[in-house]
Amino acid sequence: MGIGISIHMQESLLFVNLTGELDQSTMQKVKQKLVNAIDQSDVKHVVFNFKGLTFMDSSGIGIVLGRYNQIRDRDGRVFVVGMNPVVAKVFYMSGLNKIITIIDDDADVMRVLEEAI
Amino acid sequence: MRNEINVTLPAIVSNASLARLIIMGILAPLDADTQQLTEVKTVVSEAVTNAIIHGYEGNPEGIVEFNAVLEGRRLKVVIKDHGVGIDDVELAKQPLFTTKEDEERSGLGFMIMESFTDDFEVVSAPSVGTTVTFEREIL
Ligand SMILES: Nc1ncnc2c1ncn2[C@@H]1O[C@H](COP(=O)(O)OP(=O)(O)OP(=O)(O)O)[C@@H](O)[C@H]1O
Ligand SMILES: [Mg+2]
Numbered sequence: 001m002g003i004g005i006s007i008h009m010q011e012s013l014l015f016v017n018l019t020g021e022l023d024q025s026t027m028q029k030v031k032q033k034l035v036n037a038i039d040q041s042d043v044k045h046v047v048f049n050f051k052g053l054t055f056m057d058s059s060g061i062g063i064v065l066g067r068y069n070q071i072r073d074r075d076g077r078v079f080v081v082g083m084n085p086v087v088a089k090v091f092y093m094s095g096l097n098k099i100i101t102i103i104d105d106d107a108d109v110m111r112v113l114e115e116a117i
Numbered sequence: 118m119r120n121e122i123n124v125t126l127p128a129i130v131s132n133a134s135l136a137r138l139i140i141m142g143i144l145a146p147l148d149a150d151t152q153q154l155t156e157v158k159t160v161v162s163e164a165v166t167n168a169i170i171h172g173y174e175g176n177p178e179g180i181v182e183f184n185a186v187l188e189g190r191r192l193k194v195v196i197k198d199h200g201v202g203i204d205d206v207e208l209a210k211q212p213l214f215t216t217k218e219d220e221e222r223s224g225l226g227f228m229i230m231e232s233f234t235d236d237f238e239v240v241s242a243p244s245v246g247t248t249v250t251f252e253r254e255i256l
Contacts, residue, residue, distance in 0.1 A: 024166045025130040031221065055137070055155075057162040058225045066221035086155045086233075093232060094212050094225055 002026060004052070005033055012076075013113065014043040019052030022060035030063055035070065044076035045117055047109070051082030061090065064100055077117065079103055118146075120187045128169040128179035128198070136165040136183055136196075143185050144192065149255045156233040157192065157253055163226040164196040164249040171216070172200025172247055190255045197248040203241040210239065 003026035004019035014037060022030065038046070046067045050056065068078045081103045083091070091097045103112050122143055126132040140161045144154060165181055173179030182197040203209050209216075210231070215224030231237045236252040 021134065023130075023162060024133055024170060055158065055162075057133075057159050057166065058223050058229060059166065061223045061225055062221040065223050069221075084155065085152060086159060089232075090225060090229055094223075094228060096223075 003029060005030055007033065007037055009037075009041060009043055012042075012044040012117070014038065014041070014046045015049065016046060017049045017052065020054060022050075022053055022056040022063065024057075024059040027059045027063050031066065034063070034067055038067070038070050042074075044071060044074045045079065045113075046071060046076065047079045047081065047113065049081045050084070050087075053082075053084070056084070056087055058090075061087070061096070065096070068099055077101060079113065079116070081105075081109055118187075118189065122183075122185050124183050126165070126181045126183055127177055128173040128175070128181055128200075129177050130166070130169055130175075132181065133162050133165045133169065136161050136181075139183070140185060140194070143187050144255060147187075147190060147255050153255055157255075160230050160233050160251060160253075161194065161196070163229050164194075164251075167226055167249075168196060168198035168200065168247065172198035172202075174201065191252060192255060193250070193252045195248060195250050197246065199246040202243040202245050202247055203239070204243055206239050206241050 002020050003022060006017045008015050079101045083102055088102060103109055120143055122139060137158045140157060168181045179200055184195040186193045208214060210227040212228040213224040215222040234251040234253050238250045241247040
């Protein structure tokens with residue numbers, strides 16, 4: 001099981017690709033890596049790609065929300081690509097979709113980002 | 118057909134993943150769709166994680182009791198801890214309510230459990246522990 005994290009920065013954007021399972025046992029590793037990456041740079045926006053995740057629960061949602069709180073002072077935004085339908089349902093039910101932007105699977109991600117920011 | 122599994126899990130965080138495997142195992146013969154299985158798996162993950170991190174506050178000596186019964190296509194699960202318990206269950210169930218905000222929790226566990234089950238109940242008392250029971254018909 002476990003988690004794979006790869007990140008890269010492109011201008012004001014921090015791209016985060018996750019693979020595996022994002023839960024209580026793996027969230028700490030992801031959090032550490034992202035907190036540092038954001039603290040040590042001047043990226044404004046975070047773009048998560050969840051296509052490679054096989055499972056995610058509320059511990060993972062905490063990671064997404066935490067990054068929103070980390071960059072909101074920079075007027076940054078958080079985007080999620082490839083969110084599975086169950087997690088997406090939770091975002092809509094809780095209203096989190098109003099502060100975290102869910103990008104459709106078939107959308108042209110770069111285009112959505114260009115238009116949004 | 119009736120099937121049942123009863124296990125006790127030490128309160129270590131990787132056991133949420135073990136509980137998810139167990140529940141997927143008992144549901145495997147039903148050939149249910151991914152969406153339903155993911156929902157059930159998430160509910161189990163939420164309840165077991167809560168028992169470990171809130172109930173036992175990470176103390177690995179704590180024991181989480183996990184019982185799952187499948188009768189036909191009806192699943193009933195009981196997840197029990199003998200940890201710190203919850204003062205005000207109604208408050209704890211409110212979406213976005215958490216007592217661990219500083220640890221980046223979202224306070225969505227109970228909302229997830231309630232939404233993805235047909236029947237859901239939390240019984241808790243301070244310093245006695247917490248029992249989460251849910252039922253879900255697998256279509
Ligand atoms: N088994 C438990 N023992 C003691 N307290 C609990 C237990 N389960 C939940 N709680 C309390 O209820 C609150 C709400 O639980 P819930 O799962 O909804 O949110 P959370 O665990 O704080 O955050 P999230 O689940 O989104 O990561 C918790 O913050 C905790 O105070
Ligand atoms: Mg929880």
